[in-house]
Amino acid sequence: MRRVTVIETVERENNNTITVRFRDDLCVMPGQFYMVWFPPINEIPLSVSYNGKLKGVTVKGIGKSTKKIVEGAVGDVISLDGPYGNYFKPYGNKILAIAGGVGIASIILAIESFHSMGLDITTIIGAKKYDELIFMERANISSDTFIVTTDDGSYGEKGFTVNIAEKLIAEKKFDSIITCGPEIMMKKIVDISLKSNIKVYASIERIMKCAIGICDSCVFGAYHICMDGPIFTGEQLKDIPDFGKWKHGFSGEKIKL
């Protein structure tokens, strides 16, 4: 049921990302998303990045609407639909979480929730440069091991999350991996996990229009992100030829990733 709620706070995470907080009483699980309409701007899918009474979504300005949202061209109210989608469930006791860029917004609640269950969490957060890192403190507090990487070395270790992850996976015995970030990154992580025989869960993005499994815009192999995702297992992903290679545009046309 679409409902309208008042924006309570808008926090700037960095110069291209904001977090919008609002009341919503529905129960949300880590990894689920809302369809959020920011009139007069579009409605877009956004992961829930803050849970509890005062929920939150975190938006990175990457295109037409998200840039306007980050610039603050939003009204006093937003419309919410959802929460939609499946969610991250902990598999085993020793879990590795890998986030690229704003992907941390989609897995931060899982990290916090797994941590509060007493599980052993290792978190790797990566970004191009220091400015783009967000949720560092939240992730740090809830992780037993916490690693930051930047492509340019402006903070933490220089390099890519994937390389760090590969090393850690070889060294430690993780029971499972959760990840969200650029699909190319996730593809590599899924490949490594499958090779190492570790359960892996990745949160996938495609264009969402209806969010109720009717419009086919979010088709992903024989699945739909809105009905079967956004979280997919390594076993599912290895059979989806599109994964890491193709997505669909607004007209349904295939686009190389």
Added chain:
Amino acid sequence: MRRVTVIETVERENNNTITVRFRDDLCVMPGQFYMVWFPPINEIPLSVSYNGKLKGVTVKGIGKSTKKIVEGAVGDVISLDGPYGNYFKPYGNKILAIAGGVGIASIILAIESFHSMGLDITTIIGAKKYDELIFMERANISSDTFIVTTDDGSYGEKGFTVNIAEKLIAEKKFDSIITCGPEIMMKKIVDISLKSNIKVYASIERIMKCAIGICDSCVFGAYHICMDGPIFTGEQLKDIPDFGKWKHGFSGEKIKL
């Protein structure tokens, strides 16, 4: 919710009245009615005359559709809507039930139910002549005192129910009266009851079309039979100028009773 059910049995009560039995699992209270559609014939309101799993309605052939129904021109199935309406509740311990003609079909369940509650029931059944009397055995079994009248004296006491009732009311101390029959008869009984200060409940008929309080065909003073009736108290009836005097036809025109 309209539903279709198979006719299990058709019993002839007399040469102008039949009882149709069918399964219906809904709970029905004494005095409530169904809208019963006998395709290819009309849908009409009928009181529930048998309760339990195998419910029943009793139809007297008085007009276009009822005559066809009594002649047996019905299919294998009927459609039921309802039960609709309020119902007879026992008031006090000593109750007088007065039925004229097929009116007994509307109060027989109340008589049986009050009797099974251990109340003291006096029943008067009246008809023009012996042939038209129905449900005598059922009424007799469930009544502490049972009186039959016929206008022509062909069975029981000769005369009208109203005269017998007036005498009884003067002699015995009834706590309440329930009645169903020709409106002129009910009007007299209500007048007597009001004068004698005894609670009285009468089941009123008007043309039913929608049965859901929308079409105004069953208007009865400031009430509607389908929503506020079919059972009205003496207090309500004394303020309804139409009672015993006027009804509405299919076009909404006023017709003298």
Added chain:
Amino acid sequence: MIKLSVEVASLTLRNPLMLASGVLDESYESMKKIWNSGAGAVITKSIGKTARAGYPNPVVVNEDGYLINAMGLPNPGIDDFINIIEKLNNEKIKVITSIFAENGDDFSYLAKKAEQYSTAIELNLSCPHAKGLGAEIGSNADNVYDIVKSVKSSVKIPVWAKLTPNIADVSEIGIAAEEGGADAVVAINTVRAMAIDIKIKKPVLSNRYGGMSGKAIKPVGIAAVYKLYESVKIPVIGVGGIESFEDVVEYMMAGACSVEIGTAIARFGVNLFNKILTELQIYMKENEYDSPREMVGVAHING
């Protein structure tokens, strides 16, 4: 100070909620009851020249979310009905007489008869299930223009044209009504519909075709009102599926200056008028509207 009164062209109503034609409005008692429960006006059952019994039962199909009816325009005829509206009118109850006929002359004949006791006349150009009446004539713009013009030249009280949603473009008919001189347009009447009972293997309604009303048709009504608001300059009255104060506000934001309520009365009883009025006042207070007029058409500003 919140004022609930609204203007519909030259008329002033104490509030924007009216009883829709055909619902509990064939008798003096029912209309009086609904007026007393708070309605700003009562619109009568559509009345014709002579008595009509309507179609045999079944006449309604009542489902979750919608109702389908084919009453068949039962009514006692204008001469008999006059007595009822006269009594209501004497008690200062605002009665809008709905009429149906086959052509402009008959509409005018009826309107003239009703004029003395009516606050306005509503022309039923939209009943979807009566041969040669209602929508059958109301889906043709020329007919609508002629009928409205004829009635306007016959009576001095306001004339409203009630439109059908069973049409390619409701604005075409709305414009015809406006050009004919209508003081307001009313949208919508019921949506053509049918239900078949698969056990009985035939249409449930004795007339086979009926008209859908209730909750399910609200979006159809909203679309029609929104379109009309952009197409005509005369006031638009909204009807179709209203059950709550939110629905009233939605219709007003779409462009309705007032609304009519029908089917919801079967679900919620006549006190619905009272309830909605109370809630509407609270809503207006909270949202700083002083008059319903301020809500009319606001969805067009942002839309």
Added chain:
Amino acid sequence: MIKLSVEVASLTLRNPLMLASGVLDESYESMKKIWNSGAGAVITKSIGKTARAGYPNPVVVNEDGYLINAMGLPNPGIDDFINIIEKLNNEKIKVITSIFAENGDDFSYLAKKAEQYSTAIELNLSCPHAKGLGAEIGSNADNVYDIVKSVKSSVKIPVWAKLTPNIADVSEIGIAAEEGGADAVVAINTVRAMAIDIKIKKPVLSNRYGGMSGKAIKPVGIAAVYKLYESVKIPVIGVGGIESFEDVVEYMMAGACSVEIGTAIARFGVNLFNKILTELQIYMKENEYDSPREMVGVAHING
């Protein structure tokens, strides 16, 4: 022995349930999935000459009992889409290609392109929310006649005309399609509708107007199919609000020789096809129908 197969003019389908155009049918994977879940044919998303992105979000309003959508006919264009239907066709999946265009020439152009890989062509003459397309051209009988005739003279595979319910008389358009040479008519597309959010004070859909589908429009579809069955001799295909085997039977008794299912898939998942087929078989056994054909139009015998 119960046989579920049906004939739609010269075509034979393994059962009477088809996927309606616009619902999970823009991709190879989804259509294959739905075929595998039991559909007798899949009808593609309506395809145009060039790629269209559709309208911005919000594009759906999802309420109890109905859905309103204004996708805006997003599609990758016929040249790109051909690859998808070719693949499906190679796997012996019965694909009916739905197309939309502004005029007969463009419709024919699209039909010719799709012909090789399609079992039939469905002409979208009925989308209620696209400028210059769909219902805007499909509510005019002459247009419909011309378009159907043009397409019929261009391709050899069957051509179905999908009709709008937003019209005074659906049979007029059905007859025009029949006279133009259509092999079947399909009714109905969505019903024009709008929802306004009273807190946001504007229409929810970015296109403002949308089309209503789902449970609530079933009686509108039944009425259209019933009417068409009495008006045309070519087969009628029913669509609108089907959620259960009872709904399928109701459409067939109204006169549909087969049906299409859309919105219900969002509520019940693609396995709905499977479920309905199983239940339909049980129903047919219990009611001694050997073929769906025997149910077609029976409500007219008693009605």
